[in-house]
Structure formats: C-alpha cells, structure tokens
Amino acid sequence: MSSAFMSRTGALMSKLAIAASLGMVSQAATAEYALNMPVGVTEISREVYDLHMLVFYVCCVIGAVVFGAMIYSIIAHRKSKGAKAANFHHSTVVEIVWTAIPFVILMALALPAAKTLVKMENTRGAEMSIKVTGYQWKWQYEYIDEDVSFYSTLSQDSNFARQKNSGVDLESVDNYLLDVDNPLVVPTDTKIRLLLTAADVIHAWWVPDFAVKKDAIPGYINETWMQIDEPGTYRGQCAELCGRDNGFMPVDVIAKEPAEYQKWLAEQKGETASVATEQNVALAQ
Amino acid sequence: MSHAEAHDHHHGPEPGFMRWLKTTNHKDLGALYLMFSLAMFIVGGLMSLVIRAELFTPGMQFVDPQFFNSMTTMHALFMIFGGVMPAFTGLSNYLIPIQLGAPDMALPRINNMGFWILPIAFGMLLSTLFMEGGAPAGGWTLYPPLSMQTGDAMPFLVFSIHLMGISSITGAINVIVTILNLRAPGMDLMKMPLFCWTWLITAFLLIAVMPVLAGAVTMLLTDKYFGTTFFAAAGGGDPVMFQHIFWFFGHPEVYIMILPAFGVVSQIIPTFARKTLFGYSSMVYATAAIALASVIVWAHHMFAVGLPVAAELFFMFAAKMISVPTGVKVFNWVATMWRGSMTFETPMLFSLGFVILFTIGGFSGLMLAMTPVDFQYHDSYFVVAHFHYVLVPGAVFSLFAAVYYWLPKWTGTMYNEKLGKLHFWLSTIFINVLFFPQHFLGLAGMPRRIPDYSLQFAEFNFMSSVGAFAFFITQFIFLYNLITTCRGKWEKATDQVWEGAKGVEWEMLPSPLPYHTFEQQPDLSDYEPHPTH
Amino acid sequence: MAHSAENNQDIYYVPHEGSLWPAIAIVGMFGTTVGASMMMNESSLGAPLMYAGIAVLLFMFYGWIKQVAGESMSGLYNKRMDLSFRWSMGWFIFSEVMFFAAFFGALWYARAISIPFIGGEGNNLATNLFLWDGWEAHWPTNGPAEWGGIFQTVAPWGEWGHGFKEWFNHSLPLVNTMILLTSGVTLEWAHHRLLQGKNGRAAIMLGVTSALGVWFLYLQASEYAHAYADLNLTLESGIYGSTFYMLTGFHGMHVTLGTIMLIVITIRTAMGHFSKEQHFGFEGVAWYWHFVDVVWLGLFIFVYIL
Ligand code: HEA
Numbered sequence A: 001m002s003s004a005f006m007s008r009t010g011a012l013m014s015k016l017a018i019a020a021s022l023g024m025v026s027q028a029a030t031a032e033y034a035l036n037m038p039v040g041v042t043e044i045s046r047e048v049y050d051l052h053m054l055v056f057y058v059c060c061v062i063g064a065v066v067f068g069a070m071i072y073s074i075i076a077h078r079k080s081k082g083a084k085a086a087n088f089h090h091s092t093v094v095e096i097v098w099t100a101i102p103f104v105i106l107m108a109l110a111l112p113a114a115k116t117l118v119k120m121e122n123t124r125g126a127e128m129s130i131k132v133t134g135y136q137w138k139w140q141y142e143y144i145d146e147d148v149s150f151y152s153t154l155s156q157d158s159n160f161a162r163q164k165n166s167g168v169d170l171e172s173v174d175n176y177l178l179d180v181d182n183p184l185v186v187p188t189d190t191k192i193r194l195l196l197t198a199a200d201v202i203h204a205w206w207v208p209d210f211a212v213k214k215d216a217i218p219g220y221i222n223e224t225w226m227q228i229d230e231p232g233t234y235r236g237q238c239a240e241l242c243g244r245d246n247g248f249m250p251v252d253v254i255a256k257e258p259a260e261y262q263k264w265l266a267e268q269k270g271e272t273a274s275v276a277t278e279q280n281v282a283l284a285q
Numbered sequence B: 001m002s003h004a005e006a007h008d009h010h011h012g013p014e015p016g017f018m019r020w021l022k023t024t025n026h027k028d029l030g031a032l033y034l035m036f037s038l039a040m041f042i043v044g045g046l047m048s049l050v051i052r053a054e055l056f057t058p059g060m061q062f063v064d065p066q067f068f069n070s071m072t073t074m075h076a077l078f079m080i081f082g083g084v085m086p087a088f089t090g091l092s093n094y095l096i097p098i099q100l101g102a103p104d105m106a107l108p109r110i111n112n113m114g115f116w117i118l119p120i121a122f123g124m125l126l127s128t129l130f131m132e133g134g135a136p137a138g139g140w141t142l143y144p145p146l147s148m149q150t151g152d153a154m155p156f157l158v159f160s161i162h163l164m165g166i167s168s169i170t171g172a173i174n175v176i177v178t179i180l181n182l183r184a185p186g187m188d189l190m191k192m193p194l195f196c197w198t199w200l201i202t203a204f205l206l207i208a209v210m211p212v213l214a215g216a217v218t219m220l221l222t223d224k225y226f227g228t229t230f231f232a233a234a235g236g237g238d239p240v241m242f243q244h245i246f247w248f249f250g251h252p253e254v255y256i257m258i259l260p261a262f263g264v265v266s267q268i269i270p271t272f273a274r275k276t277l278f279g280y281s282s283m284v285y286a287t288a289a290i291a292l293a294s295v296i297v298w299a300h301h302m303f304a305v306g307l308p309v310a311a312e313l314f315f316m317f318a319a320k321m322i323s324v325p326t327g328v329k330v331f332n333w334v335a336t337m338w339r340g341s342m343t344f345e346t347p348m349l350f351s352l353g354f355v356i357l358f359t360i361g362g363f364s365g366l367m368l369a370m371t372p373v374d375f376q377y378h379d380s381y382f383v384v385a386h387f388h389y390v391l392v393p394g395a396v397f398s399l400f401a402a403v404y405y406w407l408p409k410w411t412g413t414m415y416n417e418k419l420g421k422l423h424f425w426l427s428t429i430f431i432n433v434l435f436f437p438q439h440f441l442g443l444a445g446m447p448r449r450i451p452d453y454s455l456q457f458a459e460f461n462f463m464s465s466v467g468a469f470a471f472f473i474t475q476f477i478f479l480y481n482l483i484t485t486c487r488g489k490w491e492k493a494t495d496q497v498w499e500g501a502k503g504v505e506w507e508m509l510p511s512p513l514p515y516h517t518f519e520q521q522p523d524l525s526d527y528e529p530h531p532t533h
Numbered sequence C: 001m002a003h004s005a006e007n008n009q010d011i012y013y014v015p016h017e018g019s020l021w022p023a024i025a026i027v028g029m030f031g032t033t034v035g036a037s038m039m040m041n042e043s044s045l046g047a048p049l050m051y052a053g054i055a056v057l058l059f060m061f062y063g064w065i066k067q068v069a070g071e072s073m074s075g076l077y078n079k080r081m082d083l084s085f086r087w088s089m090g091w092f093i094f095s096e097v098m099f100f101a102a103f104f105g106a107l108w109y110a111r112a113i114s115i116p117f118i119g120g121e122g123n124n125l126a127t128n129l130f131l132w133d134g135w136e137a138h139w140p141t142n143g144p145a146e147w148g149g150i151f152q153t154v155a156p157w158g159e160w161g162h163g164f165k166e167w168f169n170h171s172l173p174l175v176n177t178m179i180l181l182t183s184g185v186t187l188e189w190a191h192h193r194l195l196q197g198k199n200g201r202a203a204i205m206l207g208v209t210s211a212l213g214v215w216f217l218y219l220q221a222s223e224y225a226h227a228y229a230d231l232n233l234t235l236e237s238g239i240y241g242s243t244f245y246m247l248t249g250f251h252g253m254h255v256t257l258g259t260i261m262l263i264v265i266t267i268r269t270a271m272g273h274f275s276k277e278q279h280f281g282f283e284g285v286a287w288y289w290h291f292v293d294v295v296w297l298g299l300f301i302f303v304y305i306l
C-alpha cells in the first residue's frame, strides 16, 4: 500500500474524530461536510430544494409518530415489566384512518411537485440553445446559431493524479476530478435550452446547483433548460454509467454576466475554427 | 391406509453427494437453497468489499475502473439473484409444506431442477470474470448501448439470466400449486400463515415478470450478435425501450425481494409480542395491493430519460401510492406490538430492526418518487443508500430473523442467544455506519458507479467503508452460530421452541422436523391460528 | 380428525427415492447454453457442445416423460396430482404469454413511441431536426439509417384473380392462420373422441393435427426463404425486421415444440395410454397448442395486417 494512501487515511481519521466531537450538524462541520442538497442558483433549484425539505420533514414527522409508538410500546409493553398481552386484533375504523391519512399526505406532496415538474419540463421561450453531446468520455458543446463548438474533458492535472498509484497528493490538485479543460460558458439571467444527445452510449448531464439532470441518449435529443441567477463556476458530473471512465467526465459551467458572456463569445468565434479542428484531430486519433 | 403405510417408514436419505443431487425432499432442497444463498451472499459481499476498498479514500489504489464497474455489476447480480431470491425460495421450500400440512412441494422433481440450475447459472456468471473483455460491467440494469460493449461475457451473462429465470419460474409455480392445491383439509386460505400469503403473491409476480426480463436480455443478445436493432435509433429502435422492458421486470423484482420478508416479520412479531397479528386480512389485501401496483410504477426509475410530462406525472403518483399499503403493514406491526407482552430474542430483534430500518429506506423511496426532486437524487449515492436500506436491513435482516426463528425447529438445537444478540447489535450499528452516510454523499452530489471521487466526499466514504468491513466481519459471528447449531453444540430445543409461537410447525410437530413430515395430511378444520372476528 | 381417513384413502404421490432426471436436464442446459455462448464467441468447440446439450435435453425429455407417464398409468397419481399438473401447466403457459408480451411490447413501443419520436413528434422536434433531418415517421420501417437496405414486407394475403396457386403463394400468412385454426378444431375433435372412449378415432384426429402443425412449419419456412431471397426482409431490416423475425421466430419455435408434443401424444393415444377419465398428458399439450394458436392470431393481426 502506498504511503500516500496511508497518510490520507490518517488525515481522514483525525478529521472524522474532530467531526464527531463537534457534532455533525454544527456550523463548522456542515461547512466542510456537505450534508444536504445544495439550494442552487436557479429558481427551479430553489423550488426543488424546498420540495426536498418538505418531503423530508413529512417523513421525519411520520417517522417520529411511528417509531415513537413502537419505542414506547417496546419500553412499556415488555414481559419483563409484567405486561400482559391484550387481545384486540383488528379495528376497521383505525385501519381506514391509517389508510386515508397517508393517502391525503401523499396527494398534498404530489400537487406542488407536479407544479414544479411542469415548469421544469417547459423549455419554451428559451433565449439561446446549446447542443450537448456525450462521448466516452467527454462532452461536446455546440452553441446553436453561434458557430462556436468545443470539447470538454477532465483537466490534465486530475487526469494525471487519478492514475492508479500516481503518488500525487490529491489536495494539491485543484478541484480533483471536477475541473475540465474547456468549461461551458453561459450568460446569467438567460433562459438557456440544452439539447442533449450522445454519440456512443447513454450519459447524463448533471449540475446539482441548477437541479438539472437529464440523460443524453444516442439517436435522440432530450431538452432541458436553466436560468442562472448568479455568476460563478458550477460543477457536476456525468450521472449515467457510461463505461470505464464514467467517473472521469465532469461537467463544468461558468456563468458570466450577459455582457461578459458576449465578450467571451466574440473571442471564441475568432478562435473556434482552429479549436474545432484541433479537437477533431484529437478525436480522430 | 395400507398404501400410506407402505410409504410410511420409508428409508431415510441415502448418504453422500448423490443424495443431494437426486433429492426431491422439500426440506433437503430448502437447505440446499439456503446454503447456496449463503455462499452467494459471501461472494457478493466480497465483491462489495472490493468496491468499498477502492472507495476507502480518493484516488485510484487497487483496481482498474473497468474492473470496478464489473464488481458493481456482479455484486448486484449475485446479491439479488444468488443471495436474496434463492434464500426466500429456500424458506418457501422449507416452510410452506409444513405450515400448510402438505406432503411435500407439489412437483418435487421440478423442485430439484429449479435448485440445481442455480449453481450452473452462477458458475457461468462467475466464469465471466476470467474472460476476454472482463465480466459484465454495464451495471446490473444492463442498459444498452453500454451493455453491448461487453466482451465474450455477453452470451454467458444472457444465458445465465435465462437459467435463473427458469429456476425462479419453476420455483414460483411450485409455490402456487402447493398453496392452492395441497393445503391440508381445514386450512382455509384465510387461515394461512402470512409467510404463505406473501409468497403466493410473490410467486404470481415472479411468473409475470421473469419472462419479461428473459425477453429483454434476449433482445440484447440479438442486437449484439444477430443484427437486430431493438435498441438502436438508426434502425428505428430506442435504447430507452430496453429500460421500459427492464423496469417492467425490475420494479416488481424489488417487491419480490421484500414481500416474503414482510411475511417473515408478520409471523415473528406476534410470537414475541404474544399477541395475535393485528389486521390479518388487511395484511393480505395490502400485500396484494402492493403487488398489483408494482407493475404500473416502473418508469419511476427513468425520470431522467426524458419521458413526456404526462408520463412523469402518472408514474410519480403511482409510485407514491405504493406507500399506502406498505404503511398499512408497518402500522399493523406496530399495533401488534402495542399492549403486547414483549420479549426480545434474536429473531424479534432483527424484526424490530427490520421495521425501523426498512421504513427509513421506504421514506427515502418516497422522496425518490417525487419526480422533480428525483432529478437531483437520481443516479447518486442517495439512491444507493435507499435501496441498501430496503435490501440489507430489509430483506437480509428478515432472512437473519427467519433463520434464528426456525433454525431450532429445523435442527432441534437452540442457537446461542448471546451470540445472536451480539450479531444483531453489531450488524445494526455497522449497517448504519455503512449506509447512512451515503445519503449525505448523494445529496452532496456524488454519482453512483464511480471508482473515484473528488475530495469533498472523502469523509463519508471513509466512514462507509469502515462500516462495510465491520459489517462483513460481523457476519462471521452468525456463521459460527449457524454451524455450531447445525452440529448440535448448544441446548436442545423444545418442540414449541418459542413461548408465543402459533402454527402447525410449532404446535403439532417435533423439533427437529422429521424427514417426511406429513405422509398423511392432518385435519385442521378445528385449528384456529388467529381469530377472524 | 374426522375427515382424515377419507382423505388418506389416496395419497399424494411423492417420489421418495429422488430422481436423476433433473440433474440430466441440467447437464443438458449447461451444454446447450455454454455451447451456444461459445459459438457466439466464435469458438469451434461451441457447436458440438451445444448439439450435445440439445441431445441430452431430448433424452431427458424422453426419459422423464416416460417415467411420469408410467407412474400415471400405474395409478400412483390421484385427483390432486392431476390438479397440480393442471395448475402448473396453466401458470407455465402464463409465463410464456409474458415472454411474448415483451416482444409485442417492443413492437408497440416502436410503432407508438420510438418511430414517431425519431420523426419529431411530441417534444422530439429537435431529435428529428438535428439528428435525422427530413426523415418522416412511417411503418413498416427499418429506421432513419435504412438499416439492412430497402425491403418489402410479407403481405397477409395476396390478390385474387391470377389463379389459385398464385393466390396461395402470396397468402401464406392467411393460409397459415387457417391451418392453425383448423388444427385447433381437429384437436378439440380428438378430445371429444377421447372423452367418448374412442381412442383410435382420437389418434387419427391427433395425427391430422400434427400434420397441420408440420404443414404450418413448412409454409413458415418457405415464407422466410421468400422474404430473405426476394424481399430483402431479414433479421437485420431495422426494427421491422427485428420484431417480425423475433415474434414469428419464437412463435415458430413454439409450434415446433408443440408439434413434437402432438406427435408424442398421438403415439401415446394410439398405444392406449389415455383413458376417458385420466388424460392430462393430452390436455396439457392441447392447452399449449391453443396458446400457440392464440399467439399466432395476435401476430397475424399486429405483425401482418396492421
Ligand atoms: C426491496 C427493495 C425495494 C423496496 C421495498 C423499495 C421501495 C420503494 N422504492 Fe425503491 N429501489 C430499489 C429497491 C426497493 N425499493 C432498488 C434496488 C432501486 C435502485 C435500482 C437501481 O437503479 O439499481 C430503487 C430505486 C428507486 C427509485 C428510483 C431512483 C432513481 O434511480 O432515481 C425510486 C423512485 O421513485 C424508488 C421508490 C421507491 C418507493 C416509493 C418505494 C416504496 O415501496 C416504499 C414504501 C414504504 C414506506 C413509504 C415506508 C413505510 C410507510 C409508512 C410508515 C406509511 C406512511 C408514509 C407516508 C405517507 C410517507 N426506488
């Protein structure tokens, strides 16, 4: 076993010990160990987050009731405490009640979910479109009507560090496994439609901060959309098993203010021809 | 009568391997099924340890990514088709005839065939590890076009699945026919122990969906080797079509793995609460409702494939609705314990663990069924956490419970209670250390089926791996207890074994069970296993 | 224990000495599947292994059925056993129905969903525009890439007016439908004769039924030959060829099996194995044959006509 492995293991142990002593839910700990879904930077992602918390709390309440009754009964109705078994064995009323209540709760959950879902699937009124093609194992982005297109693969550093027993200290790699050479660049405050497809096997394009995950299927095009509120870099990964390097085809998106984005786009248009051919040569090899 | 006597004092089993190869005795076959399943659990468990070892820390340290994918795929196939399903079939073999007062399973020779198919099917599957192109690595869901990239292993994979299907179908037919046709006089359907009911319904599901899986993998095979284009758009097919067919099988399959577990738990809880099962008939109807509903929810595994909105809405509502009958079951178990007179022997402990941890897994299932939110959960470790909660502290815990519960009856020896309790507590602790952090990993964005991950996922993966090794090692306590009990190391068991146990096997038969239980079917007309009103 | 005595009058037969037939079956399955797998991996050992496996399976069927038939005739089986066989056969046929359902499902899915989607229907405008520009959904089709080249389909029936022979040669599916329907009638006829205790007559009608089965297979084979040679309709003709050959092919395999079983019970009937009261062997085969019949009707409608 490599010494890098041992030292990493040691570091983790001590971190875990600290986490345990702080309590996992304390502020300091949550900052380092993400425990929950990100709220994200789109209206949709916030709605999704709220739905997630809603269904989570509903489960907590039901869990508290069910487990509470069970644990009370385990404590109070034990033989060693002299409990004598009652002999009731059914009650139509109770049974109807506990069929009806969950049904109502589920409806109450499903309705807001349906509303968000319909919104998510409505790609109409998009201001721009990007065609995204999954390959084993990289993404291709084509800006429709803009004549800009490029491939996006795992960054050199990560790719080097991830080789078996590379000996590289992973802490020294920027965003290990999450950085790409050419990130997707998009404007903020713009409804962007993604046209997803694949060239070989199924991939899935996922950025948690947008609450967007959609399969890229060879021979078919799936549509989805996002409208990002804040500039920044957002990271995700391919989320459908696509073979050997499924774990190594991240998705990187840089959201820029529209004006900046236009500047970037203009630069790309100058370069794109050369970039595209370079990539094609690379692909052909 | 004379005819009966001719058979009565029939020779016991002949010794040696031939006995097991030729046996048509349901108890022999039940034991074979259970031993086989134990072996497969260990193989599948070792594969999961390869997965967890690689995921111990970030960076690639032990295996090639392709081999990692093979491990994920094979782990699931071995656990599901080799571990859980044969274990339940084994229990059905052992228990259904004695619980119903039947002479044996209805078709004893077919029963033998159903079992012996399994070793060759899994032998074939295991041998793919050594083939050109490696073992299947496209996930247990076998999605094309990726699964089409499988090397020489492809036909072996497909045919082994066909064989497993044949085995399951013959087993299911046997269960149905035994239950419908061989009950002792007076054993009405609504008097049957719940294990028989849940298995009856499971058997219907098996017959309905295993052939569909066989069809799906056949199409994979012809697409790869004979030029058909079921799953290629260029020829007018669709990769998503495979997913529809697969999940039409796959979703009912998960209930195939849990309904018999419900049956086991529904029998154990009343015993140790010394109180009749609450709502017997609603348990039966709930089981049937789950089974019926399970064939119309399949696309909840496919929300991200780009279904039309109407379909997404339908499958969201349908998938959620399964929680209602499942809830009825959970509530009935709690009501059974309520004002009972409880003791906490190992089978009861595992059943209680089952109720709580399965319910937690059910809750995460309900979260997954929220379509818009599933876009976040899908194909992340949240899903992995969900299904392991329903499968390991669900299905596998129910198997532990069942083995502890019936082992004294089978062997005539009481297992060691101290070791049993230790096994329960360690298992329960470690299973949570193993799978609870995976919820956080999924929510934080870690995809499943990856051999390496970015650094923010390190802590929880580390915890999870520690839990995995500890859980696996804990199982040796069980193994030791099992073997020593089979060898008669501990106290003799009484005939009733458990103070509160009701049912033919406890009240009418000795421990250990005789080799042939009922040459003559008992009359059970006056037998009242549970009050109906 | 009031009723027990009367119930014990006849005992449900359970073989106590075990059986080797299942083990032989498994050897056969192993040889067949491993052989077939090796064939697909282009190993020269594959074919012999597969054929050996099939031979073992045939031997197993012969031996196993012979043993069961012998036990049945020597009176070991009671009414319950008969009922067990009936339930089992029924559920076995149901499992076969579900197997076919997978392929019918594929056909319907392709026609109702994947083909229209590739043609741009629903939310799939972009699919058509960007990937398969200009392709219009239609049926029958081998997909936008014209997989396997241009092909023609087998018409369910030909035009009348060029003489009987001409019509016949272009109406094989319709003729085959009539053959199978007729065979269903002759089979029931045989059953009635058997119920009247007229075994000889029953055997004759069974012989006719078997002959119809063989005839069906012969015509099906010539249809395939015609499709391959003249229509360029092959297994590789895209989704149409895939569904057409897989459905009719698996059906044909079932007819083959059914015909073999019919021949077996023809012989057994002629040898007097069946009585008015006890002839489950006969009925099981009859159910199977009717099932194969019904599947064909589904095929005729959904594959050939629509
Ligand atoms: C034994 C196996 C088992 C069981 C029982 C279940 C039970 C359920 N599962 Fe699970 N599931 C799997 C095994 C199982 N699942 C597997 C293996 C996968 C992944 C496959 C793969 O991709 O590899 C999966 C994946 C999976 C997905 C797809 C996730 C994705 O890939 O994106 C979904 C989505 O809806 C889902 C939902 C559910 C639901 C709603 C239930 C329900 O049946 C749960 C019902 C139970 C409860 C809800 C708890 C008890 C109820 C109460 C206490 C009543 C009151 C409750 C309420 C009103 C909330 N499951």
Ligand code: HEA
Pocket: B034, B035, B037, B038, B041, B042, B044, B045, B048, B049, B051, B052, B072, B073, B075, B076, B079, B080, B083, B084, B087, B138, B139, B140, B141, B384, B388, B391, B392, B395, B396, B399, B400, B403, B434, B448, B449, B450, B468, B471, B472, B475, B478
């Ligand atoms: C029943 C099914 C089952 C069981 C028991 C398990 C058990 C375990 N599983 Fe897994 N797992 C799956 C079904 C199951 N799993 C499936 C379907 C997948 C998805 C695959 C895919 O993505 O394609 C998966 C994937 C999966 C992954 C994700 C891999 C990936 O995405 O790359 C991981 C990672 O941690 C994992 C870990 C484990 C671990 C550590 C255990 C441990 O619990 C194992 C420890 C050992 C045992 C549980 C054996 C105990 C039993 C006995 C000792 C026998 C008792 C016998 C009798 C009573 C007769 N499993």
Ligand code: CUA
Pocket: A134, A135, A137, A202, A203, A204, A238, A239, A240, A241, A242, A243, A245, A246, A247, A249
């Ligand atoms: Cu691309 Cu996973």
Ligand SMILES: [Cu+2]
Pocket: B250, B251, B254, B297, B298, B300, B301
């Ligand atoms: Cu499901």
